[in-house]
Amino acid sequence: MIPVYSDCALLIIDMQDKLLSTLKDDVREQLIKNVELLIEVAKDTNSSIFYTEQNPAKLGGTVPQLAEKLKDAIRVEKMTFSCLGETDFCERVCPHIPQTLIVVGFEAHICVLMTVLDLIDEDEEEEISIFVPVDGVASRKKANWKNAIMQMSNLGVITTNTETLVYQAIEEAGTDMFRKYAKLMK
DSSP states (O other): OOOSSSEEEEEEEOOHHHHHTSSOOHHHHHHHHHHHHHHHHHHHOOOOOEEEEHHHHHHBBBHHHHGGGGSSSEEEEEEESSSSGGGHHHHHHHHGSEEEEEEEEEEIIIIIHHHHHHHHHHHSSSSOOEEEETTTTTTTSSHHHHHHHHHHHHOEEEEEEEHHHOOOHHOOSSSSSHHHHHTTOO
């Protein structure tokens, strides 16, 4: 089994109100809840957290529910679709990407996919494992989301789900962490 939370970071891409308002309410709320859970797990496992905002001057900031939890995370504004196309990201985040990276955010078929593709290209010498929870990414259209998941999976990205990632962090029942997340996932 791949040790998901051993030398791990969480990358949250463009979870901004104006962008997410294009989703159906139930999809939007579930996406936010799942990303929120993964932020909590990352904090509890002392994993690094990075997040981006696409053109925040026009599209606004990260949704308030997440922004509050991301105060200590590294934030990068971007204009490029791939995070790796942004110089600030490459300078401030890339040197700190560990062996395992969990990627979540919006839009799955544009910014998430292009970032993951660039990470795979950059990963020629150092081997990193990229995890993308299918319920931690979204697109305006379901067909685009499905296509992005298929492309990433075909390229060796580990497509999973939020609950699996949470339980991989917990590792066993009966612990304080288990009790905390068992309540949060109901």
